[in-house]
Amino acid sequence: MPKKKAMTSEKASFVKRKGHEDAREFAELLGIGKEFNNNPQAKKDVIDSEGYSYSVKSGEKKWQIFLYGKTRFENNFTFKGMNGIGDLFLRCINSFPENREDYLKDKVKYKKELQKPMLELCDKLKDKRILTAFIDKSMFNSGEVDFLVIKESNNFYIFWGREVVNTLVNSYVVENSKARGMNQIDAQKVIFKVDGITHGEIEMRNDSDVHYREIKFWLDKKLTFVLLTSKIQPSKQLKPRIYLYGKAINKLSKYFKSLNA
Structure with a gap:
């Protein structure tokens, strides 16, 4: 299997600008x-006049939920208090030498050192309570963000954060990656699957001097969108281009009426 190319800095800048544009467009549709x-x-891309906060996701293929280095896991109390998850992330990072040149001289050695903490991380995340805390922290800053908004086909779909977390946790099967070729090594990632299909991964990023010894958590946009719209019901078109799902209907319908009165 060919190795995936890392996103260039130009592409990353474009994605970031596009994200800001989509958040602004959503805010205008809200009437703000x-x-x-x-x-x-x-992770609050838009905050409305009532104080509700929204994480707006668009993108074509994948959402980068986070890309964190050593300092984040050393200093963040939530990860540190998540039953050892923060320490396991640090062990994953510390499996690799500080000097990337040393890593490049013997990749196999350091990838084998990664296996043990990555296996332990997978075991931890199989616990639904820990997985719930991890996804809630990663996507909604531990409940501080109220709603997930997905832009798809020029429309905006709104979901209540807690329903998103519960749906993902109850749908995911958590596994370690398996080597698929002679030069690959088992347990380099934690994979989140639904019906045997990969929806997201936790992986090390060591592809450049800029992005080295970092933990990346990503989710597939299309698969996540289909999962949420199929599992979270009912749905309601609130106004042109804005749709509410599940408990977001009751939580936001009155607010939107007053906002657009």
Whole structure:
């Protein structure tokens, strides 16, 4: 299997700009206007006048939920308190030498060192309570973000954060990766599958001097969108291009009526 190419800095900048544009477009559709509050560091792309916060996801193929280095896991109390998850991420990172040149000289050695903490991480995340805390922290900053908004086919679909977390946790089968070729090694990733299909992964990123010894968590956009729209019901078109799902209907319908009165 050919190795996947890492995203270039130009592509990453484009994705970031596109994300800002989509958040602004969503805010305008809400009726907030072009000037709106947000807090990207807390994953709050849009904050409305009632204080509700929204994480707006678009993208073509994958969502990068996070890309964190050693300092984040050393300093973040939530990860540190998540029954050893933070320590396991640090062990994954510390499986690789600080100097990337040393890693490049003997990749197999360091990938084998990664196996044990990655196996333990997988075992931890098979616990539904820990998986719930991990996904909630990663996607919604531990409940601080209220809603997930997915832009698909020029429409915006809104889901209540807790329903998203519960749906993902109850749908995922957590596994370690398996080597598929002679030069590959088992247990280099933690994989989230639904019906045997990979929906997301936790993996090490060591592909450049800029992105070295980092943990990446990503989800497939299309598969996640289909999963959420099929599992979270009912649905309601609130206004042109905006659809609500599940408990988001009751939580937001009155607000939208007052906003557009």
